[in-house]
Amino acid sequence: MTTLLLLGSLLTGGVVLALLARNDRPAFRIATPIVFGLLVLWLWQIVCTGYEVPLVLLPPPATIAAAVVNHLPTLAADFRQTFLRAVIPGWAIGSSAGLLAAIALDASPFLRRGVLPLGSLVSAMPIVGIAPIMVMWFGFDWQSKAAVVVVMTFFPMLINAAAGLGQTGAMEGDLMSTYAAGYGQTLLKLRLPFALPFVFNALKLNATLALIGAIVAEFFGTPIVGMGFRISTQAARLNLDVVWAEIVMAALAGSISFALLALLERVVTFWHPSYH
Amino acid sequence: MSVWPNARAVPPEAPIPVFVDAPIRESVIQARGLGLTFATDGHRTVALTDVDLSIRKGEFVSLIGPSGCGKTTLLRLIADLQQASTGTLLVNGTTPAEARRQRAYGYVFQAPALYPWRSLERNVMLPLEVMGLPLAERKRRAARVLDLVGLADFRKRFPWQLSGGMQQRASIARALSFEPNLLLMDEPFGALDEITRDGLTLHLHQLWRRTGLTAVFVTHSVLEAVFLSTRIVVMSSRPGRVVAVIDSDLPAERDLDVRETSRFLAVAHAVRAALREGHGDA
Amino acid sequence: MRDRLSRALPLLCVLAILIAVWFAGSVAMNWDQAQDLADEDATWSDIAQATLALDRPLLPTPDQVASEMIRSMFGYPPTSPRSLVFHAGVTAWAAIVGFGIALLAGMALAIGIVHVRTLDRALMPWLIASQAVPVLAIAPMVVVVLGNVGLTGVLPKALIAGWLSFFPVTTGLVKGLRSSDPMQRDLMRTYSATEAQVFVKLRWPAAMSFLFPSMKVAAPLALVGAIVAELPTGAQAGLGARLLTGSYYGQTPQIWAALFMAAFLAMLAVALVDLTQALAAYARGGRL
Numbered sequence: 095m096t097t098l099l100l101l102g103s104l105l106t107g108g109v110v111l112a113l114l115a116r117n118d119r120p121a122f123r124i125a126t127p128i129v130f131g132l133l134v135l136w137l138w139q140i141v142c143t144g145y146e147v148p149l150v151l152l153p154p155p156a157t158i159a160a161a162v163v164n165h166l167p168t169l170a171a172d173f174r175q176t177f178l179r180a181v182i183p184g185w186a187i188g189s190s191a192g193l194l195a196a197i198a199l200d201a202s203p204f205l206r207r208g209v210l211p212l213g214s215l216v217s218a219m220p221i222v223g224i225a226p227i228m229v230m231w232f233g234f235d236w237q238s239k240a241a242v243v244v245v246m247t248f249f250p251m252l253i254n255a256a257a258g259l260g261q262t263g264a265m266e267g268d269l270m271s272t273y274a275a276g277y278g279q280t281l282l283k284l285r286l287p288f289a290l291p292f293v294f295n296a297l298k299l300n301a302t303l304a305l306i307g308a309i310v311a312e313f314f315g316t317p318i319v320g321m322g323f324r325i326s327t328q329a330a331r332l333n334l335d336v337v338w339a340e341i342v343m344a345a346l347a348g349s350i351s352f353a354l355l356a357l358l359e360r361v362v363t364f365w366h367p368s369y370h
Numbered sequence: 371m372s373v374w375p376n377a378r379a380v381p382p383e384a385p386i387p388v389f390v391d392a393p394i395r396e397s398v399i400q401a402r403g404l405g406l407t408f409a410t411d412g413h414r415t416v417a418l419t420d421v422d423l424s425i426r427k428g429e430f431v432s433l434i435g436p437s438g439c440g441k442t443t444l445l446r447l448i449a450d451l452q453q454a455s456t457g458t459l460l461v462n463g464t465t466p467a468e469a470r471r472q473r474a475y476g477y478v479f480q481a482p483a484l485y486p487w488r489s490l491e492r493n494v495m496l497p498l499e500v501m502g503l504p505l506a507e508r509k510r511r512a513a514r515v516l517d518l519v520g521l522a523d524f525r526k527r528f529p530w531q532l533s534g535g536m537q538q539r540a541s542i543a544r545a546l547s548f549e550p551n552l553l554l555m556d557e558p559f560g561a562l563d564e565i566t567r568d569g570l571t572l573h574l575h576q577l578w579r580r581t582g583l584t585a586v587f588v589t590h591s592v593l594e595a596v597f598l599s600t601r602i603v604v605m606s607s608r609p610g611r612v613v614a615v616i617d618s619d620l621p622a623e624r625d626l627d628v629r630e631t632s633r634f635l636a637v638a639h640a641v642r643a644a645l646r647e648g649h650g651d652a
Numbered sequence: 653m654r655d656r657l658s659r660a661l662p663l664l665c666v667l668a669i670l671i672a673v674w675f676a677g678s679v680a681m682n683w684d685q686a687q688d689l690a691d692e693d694a695t696w697s698d699i700a701q702a703t704l705a706l707d708r709p710l711l712p713t714p715d716q717v718a719s720e721m722i723r724s725m726f727g728y729p730p731t732s733p734r735s736l737v738f739h740a741g742v743t744a745w746a747a748i749v750g751f752g753i754a755l756l757a758g759m760a761l762a763i764g765i766v767h768v769r770t771l772d773r774a775l776m777p778w779l780i781a782s783q784a785v786p787v788l789a790i791a792p793m794v795v796v797v798l799g800n801v802g803l804t805g806v807l808p809k810a811l812i813a814g815w816l817s818f819f820p821v822t823t824g825l826v827k828g829l830r831s832s833d834p835m836q837r838d839l840m841r842t843y844s845a846t847e848a849q850v851f852v853k854l855r856w857p858a859a860m861s862f863l864f865p866s867m868k869v870a871a872p873l874a875l876v877g878a879i880v881a882e883l884p885t886g887a888q889a890g891l892g893a894r895l896l897t898g899s900y901y902g903q904t905p906q907i908w909a910a911l912f913m914a915a916f917l918a919m920l921a922v923a924l925v926d927l928t929q930a931l932a933a934y935a936r937g938g939r940l
Binding site for chain 1: 772795796872880891910
Binding site for chain 1: 449450451470471473475476477479480481483485486487496497499500501528530
């Protein structure tokens with residue numbers, strides 16, 4: 095019975111998606127991935143309930159939704175601990191520090207040649223690994239997680255902002271020379287605005303890195319609250335519905351942050367050619 | 371051989387007018403033995419050599435020549451964007467560096483180089499901000515100069531909302547916003563199509579007549595040079611140098627049709643002859 | 653030669669400054685502990701010297717880390733669980749397998765997305781959206797669930813490593829496969845070339861210049877995934893496990909040594925991708 099339903103859904107879903115994909119209008123372009131997502135959820139639900147997949151293996155979407163509702167207080171506490179206390183401050187401090195460092199480097203080409211290669215090297219490394227060291231220095235609570243996030247977000251911002259500051263056109267620079275504008279004026283009025291698209295690129299990247307960093311840092315040890323803590327401990331106890339609920343919350347937090355940043359980017363860098 | 375049916379034949383051996391030295395106190399720009407040589411990767415490139423030039427107040431001087439003749443270099447030396455290796459150069463009676471500090475000139479590049487995040491009005495106000503003028507004064511001057519170039523209605527628009535010709539007009543407005551007495555232009559119409567160029571060339575001429583500025587104008591186009599200028603400096607390359615300076619005595623009131631008169635053609639012919647001569651020497 | 657020196661000089665300067673700052677940091681951060689352990693009549697310089705040689709320092713000195721690394725790398729045979737090389741190998745193996753899975757799956761999916769419109773419209777937006785989602789958060793769950801089904805060892809770690817590196821590979825390859833000049837695709841049409849021919853002769857070669865930068869991003873990600881996958885169940889082997897045990901027992905030099913080894917592996921991974929790219933470029937006449 096379930097197999098019939100499964101095959102039937104697959105077939106119908108496939109046909110519907112193929113039909114939707116043919117149309118180029120914007121409404122259809124948004125509808126197709128949404129329908130696909132719903133199809134996946136539907137298939138997931140009937141496979142889990144129909145084949146009686148054990149909950150310790152894979153809970154169906156309905157169970158996860160119920161878990162979200164039932165565990166709302168816990169989810170909220172975890173969100174506060176991880177997102178509000180570690181992710182946001184860490185992201186803000188790390189990104190600001192990276193930007194300031196890029197501006198400082200801008201003044202010294204010698205330092206820039208030395209620091210930037212190191213910076214791109216470090217950003218390829220598994221920086222989450224410094225979590226145990228941060229715990230030693232700052233304790234088990236959110237401060238050590240925020241410290242991890244600061245380090246993780248510093249380098250992508252440094253590299254991107256430095257690249258942005260470096261790509262001002264020669265003509266625009268000459269123009270400022272003809273006004274006898276000073277270094278500070280040129281930086282503020284010309285080079286920083288030109289660098290903004292790069293800065294936003296890094297801010298969006300850092301948003302993702304910050305969330306991952308805070309959660310993974312909690313895998314290394316944390317007081318009794320936090321998204322990473324909840325995920326690792328509940329997974330060990332096979333309470334997978336809570337784990338999935340936390341993952342859903344993390345996914346939502348990540349997506350909404352990203353969308354907000356993209357919106358802000360659109361407002362601030364409205365002039366960028368990619369928008370026209 | 372004459373191309374225009376109505377023109378009188380011009381003898382091909384017509385003497386090319388010779389540049390006459392001007393008294394120093396009347397000169398806005400005075401160059402003597404000016405030269406620039408730079409070394410790259412072991413080679414020495416002579417960008418400019420032995421340039422003697424005097425530009426008087428109110429003149430419109432074009433610098434014309436093939437690529438590599440040093441015309442842009444000469445302009446940049448005047449603007450203190452580059453420094454000469456030999457010779458002397460006086461701008462407004464003082465060194466180019468000091469003239470730049472005094473904001474003596476407005477510079478127009480080949481591309482508009484407007485800031486895309488600023489409206490036209492705010493773009494034009496940019497040099498005034500750098501100079502620290504108060505907001506009311508900035509707005510007043512911006513409005514005046516945008517009106518001068520005919521863009522008053524577009525002052526709240528952004529550069530990417532406008533055509534290339536309008537952007538370049540805005541760039542000229544910006545160069546005039548702080549009322550310098552000298553306008554330096556480096557092939558400002560080079561990137562535009564011919565129809566737009568014609569319109570802007572006429573526009574620039576009328577602007578020059580209204581403001582009484584001294585202008586130095588780098589161009590590739592003989593037609594532009596002859597139409598706009600009181601004097602045309604013909605340069606040639608390898609090494610970059612001045613080949614000839616030709617006076618243009620077209621009537622002050624002119625429109626684009628003057629390009630078909632015999633006087634215009636005579637001057638254009640002289641310029642072309644000088645260009646060929648410079649090319650032949652190389 | 654002079655050019656190379658002038659490029660290396662700033663880097664060496666900065667490195668020298670960093671090491672100096674590190675030493676100063678060690679003295680500063682280990683000060684309290686050294687002071688507690690010192691005798692009554694110890695002088696400032698005695699305490700300062702002691703900060704550089706503590707057993708469980710808050711911040712080990714560079715030479716302490718270096719000697720710990722040498723000790724754990726060469727002091728034991730590579731198969732011994734006390735050898736850092738052993739742990740590095742465990743993590744590296746999981747990362748390599750995961751990266752391989754990501755490459756295969758990524759290539760298959762990218763080819764599908766570029767050629768099958770339904771896949772493109774339905775799946776691609778999700779791939780792009782997933783960049784905003786913290787995928788590493790699923791690591792504990794995957795490890796535990798697979799462990800329950802009886803799949804332990806390399807596979808769960810490789811799956812997580814592969815899952816992380818899958819996204820940059822796929823998005824990069826899709827972009828690359830679509831990057832071919834429309835004029836060249838039109839030319840193929842005039843030859844009545846089949847889709848497969850267009851793919852092999854035009855799209856795939858054009859995609860190479862996008863594939864390698866994506867691999868440069870994906871390879872370190874696979875390493876991070878392998879390390880993180882070792883954390884949740886308190887695994888016994890691998891660099892992640894080493895970091896964990898080091899932090900449980902307060903063995904700071906061990907933590908730092910494991911961290912530097914992980915950093916070294918990441919550098920090695922990027923260097924290998926660079927090497928592969930150089931070889932591919934060489935085979936194509938010097939430029940990709």
